[in-house]
Amino acid sequence: MSLSARRMLRLLLVLQAAGAAGIAGAAWRWLGAAPWTALALGLACVLLVRLAINMNNFVLSACYASPTPPEYRLGPRARLRLLGEEFRSSMLHSSWFMARGAAGRSIHPESKAVPVLLVHGYGCNSGYWSYLVPRLERNFISHASIDLEPVDGAIDDYVPLMQRAVEELCAATGAPQVAIVAHSMGGLVARAWMRAHGSARVARLITLGTPHHGTGLASFGLGANAAQMRRSGGAPCDWLCELGNSEDAARRALITSIFSHHDNIVSPQTSSVLEGARNIALGGVGHVALGCNGGVLDTVMEELGALPAPARGARDAPALLLVGEDACLRAQLADAVQGQGWRVLSAASGAAALEVLAREELAVIVSDHLMPGMRGTELLARARRLAPASFRILLSGALDDPAIVAALASGDADAFHPKPWQGERLLALLREAVAVQRTRAAHGAGFAAPTYNAGNA
CATH class of the missing domain: 3.40.50.1820 (Alpha/Beta hydrolase fold, catalytic domain)
Incomplete structure (x- = not known):
């Protein structure tokens, strides 16, 4: 030992x-x-x-x-x-x-x-x-x-x-x-x-x-x-x-x-x-x-x-959780949103993301889909129950994965963004995401948000 x-x-x-x-x-x-x-x-x-x-x-x-x-x-x-x-x-x-x-x-x-x-x-x-x-x-x-x-x-x-x-x-x-x-x-x-x-x-x-x-x-x-x-x-x-x-x-x-x-x-x-x-x-x-x-x-x-x-008021900045096995991808995403008013959190797996969810009030979750153990769709389904007001975004290079289609249809995922991701398009999606999250938090989790597909935007 x-x-x-x-x-x-x-x-x-x-x-x-x-x-x-x-x-x-x-x-x-x-x-x-x-x-x-x-x-x-x-x-x-x-x-x-x-x-x-x-x-x-x-x-x-x-x-x-x-x-x-x-x-x-x-x-x-x-x-x-x-x-x-x-x-x-x-x-x-x-x-x-x-x-x-x-x-x-x-x-x-x-x-x-x-x-x-x-x-x-x-x-x-x-x-x-x-x-x-x-x-x-x-x-x-x-x-x-x-x-x-x-x-x-x-x-x-x-x-x-x-x-x-x-x-x-x-x-x-x-x-x-x-x-x-x-x-x-x-x-x-x-x-x-x-x-x-x-x-x-x-x-x-x-x-x-x-x-x-x-x-x-x-x-x-x-x-x-x-x-x-x-x-x-x-x-x-x-x-x-x-x-x-x-x-x-x-x-x-x-x-x-x-x-x-x-x-x-x-x-x-x-x-x-x-x-x-x-x-x-x-x-x-x-x-x-x-x-x-x-x-x-x-x-x-x-x-x-x-x-x-x-x-001042940094504690009230919206929390953004980035989830993915690829450390470079997480680092690039974190750098892309630097200076945009976010409190950026990071997790290398679905299990680690759930630990963050247990202690943090998250505004937006951006998760890679293909991860070992817990897939992104499963994580966002569980996140929907734990943090129903959060806005949940899937990242994936698989544009026609049936699991992603099902997650968007069910509301477990609010949006999909293809990889490789594009900085300006992702930032625009995040601005819309925080607006939706604040509306949900104000009106209750039952508020239905439109589904976004950044790949077709």
């Missing part, structure tokens, strides 16, 4: 304590050291091992490092400060904050700021954000964090967890969008989520030390997620290339990549430079320290502060 980061770190702490106790016992019994001296020796040995591991990361990163620009080169004292801050940060995070940390949420109902979702990196958990969270609280910014588990899972497998977190944070705050602050691998999780669900929910994605083009040190990591962050022959792996190819200029423009030219995990350090994004270079900061360094956190808060306040 895969361990959570919290349990894994606690186990490592137990092993370190046992090691320190063993060394102390040997020093007391065989060297004749006083008890307190023996205990200090045991603890010092453990700290030296941890320091050696930390220093080894800097040595390994130097093997793959990109050239450091002249203005970021460090002298001996600055290098010692860099090592000291990174060692201190690693010790505090792994031995205290993350060993106790758990995902949470803090909502400030009167806040006018965009809510923030915090996404940690490889081998970590929500405890990583122990320095940023107090700043969000002091500024009355609603925020939530997630724990990416299992620790060794594939990046794409974290996408449903992130989707739930985004929708729950939007529902709790009434905001149509969130800002995402993600460290290291968390930035890749956020980008994979946008590939699957579109960017309509994103006000800004701020990444800290994310290996957008992979890192040489990932070759030493374990798990499917480490494999997805590797470089081969000095180039990003296939998964990273596919992720990059899925993004257009508009999506890249939503991203701010903050990175350090002295990152000891992401190497080459310029792997964090993402074309088309806002890239902010820093120096003298290690990988773990990006989450607690004052200058880095100041930069994050400035990026968040520059975001316009979400529109």
